[in-house]
Amino acid sequence: MIALHHVQVACPPGGEDAARRFYGDALGLTEIEKPDDLRGRGGVWFGGFDALGAVSAEVHVGVEDPFRPARKAHPAFVVDDLDDVAASVAAGGFDVDHRERESFGGYLRFHTHDGAGNRVEVLQPR
Numbered sequence: 001m002i003a004l005h006h007v008q009v010a011c012p013p014g015g016e017d018a019a020r021r022f023y024g025d026a027l028g029l030t031e032i033e034k035p036d037d038l039r040g041r042g043g044v045w046f047g048g049f050d051a052l053g054a055v056s057a058e059v060h061v062g063v064e065d066p067f068r069p070a071r072k073a074h075p076a077f078v079v080d081d082l083d084d085v086a087a088s089v090a091a092g093g094f095d096v097d098h099r100e101r102e103s104f105g106g107y108l109r110f111h112t113h114d115g116a117g118n119r120v121e122v123l124q125p126r
Helices: 016-026 036-041 082-091
Strands: 007-011 030-032 044-049 055-063 076-078 107-113 119-125
Touching: 007 016, 016 030, 016 044, 016 055, 016 082, 082 107, 082 119
Parallel strands: 007 055, 076 119
Antiparallel strands: 030 044, 044 055, 107 119
16 A cells, blocks of 8 residues: 655745645645644644545645745645635635646646745646
8 A cells, every 4th residue: 555645845934824825725724733843844734634534635835945946846636626726726816827727637627836936736526
């Protein structure tokens, strides 16, 4: 068996609030506590949960200095209502790019960038 525990993306020093606005407010993930021995490194962690309360996705935003946003590498989140999430992302002040909406078999999708400029993909099964 293999399972994905988490995906890590980077932010610049002091970028935690921008990460909270994107991953927490716009995408709707829940901020989760970092372990005590990792808190001093900065950054912020988020989790998504299924209907039973189990973690279904975890994103760790770590501080990187010097920072350079990921333009190609990206996390991809599967959601139930793509248009609702796109509206939330746009309402949060983030650009939503639908140009490749129907270009990935079996899914509808959009791309955006988090508060640090990292590429993010959001998909919904057709």
